[in-house]
Amino acid sequence: MEHAGIEKLRQEFKQQSGISLEVSDEIMLEIAFDSRFAKYLENAQKNKELVGLLIKNKEKEIQARNQAPLSNSDVILKVSKAIARWTKSGMKTVEPHILEKRLNACQKCPHLSAAPDEKLIYKLAKAVLLDDKTCRVSGCMVIHKAKLTVENCPLPIPGEPSISRWGEPIRVAAKSLQ
Numbered sequence: 001m002e003h004a005g006i007e008k009l010r011q012e013f014k015q016q017s018g019i020s021l022e023v024s025d026e027i028m029l030e031i032a033f034d035s036r037f038a039k040y041l042e043n044a045q046k047n048k049e050l051v052g053l054l055i056k057n058k059e060k061e062i063q064a065r066n067q068a069p070l071s072n073s074d075v076i077l078k079v080s081k082a083i084a085r086w087t088k089s090g091m092k093t094v095e096p097h098i099l100e101k102r103l104n105a106c107q108k109c110p111h112l113s114a115a116p117d118e119k120l121i122y123k124l125a126k127a128v129l130l131d132d133k134t135c136r137v138s139g140c141m142v143i144h145k146a147k148l149t150v151e152n153c154p155l156p157i158p159g160e161p162s163i164s165r166w167g168e169p170i171r172v173a174a175k176s177l178q
């Protein structure tokens with residue numbers, strides 16, 4: 001799933017920057033997690049040559065930093081660690097099949113809305129996490145909310161007050177929201 005996130009990030013970057021240069025996984029991670037580098041790219045968006053130069057320089061910097069290029073498993077590990085840093089320490093995340101079930105429910109929900117337009121860097125960073133939609137009821141980005149075991153959809157299924165729209169037992173406090 002993390003690697004699919006990098007692919008989505010790569011495609012979004014190509015669309016936004018308009019450059020045809022092949023961008024490596026390592027560069028995608030630098031764009032997502034190095035705000036200064038991302039800012040340089042954002043500022044250079046309309047100058048394709050400059051964008052290409054910035055990327056080539058960054059590749060040289062990465063090569064100098066790492067004696068050997070990152071393997072796919074290294075890249076996935078790096079993304080996993082980055083995502084883990086975005087969640088609070090000690091917060092457990094759900095199994096992938098639970099996450100998929102929750103997100104599928106949100107995708108069909110009328111209370112899901114797109115996040116407001118933001119700068120390129122935020123769009124790119126969020127592309128790593130695969131989505132940028134928010135729940136109008138809770139105000140949370142569903143991709144973050146759905147990952148955490150302690151979270152639940154705040155609304156019950158119509159006619160089923162004890163089951164949330166994620167198909168999970170609902171907390172008593174949330175029942176009044178139906």
Ligand code: SF4
Binds near residue numbers: 136152
């Ligand atoms: S968390 Fe619940 S209410 Fe919010 S978008 Fe998802 S399914 Fe809808």
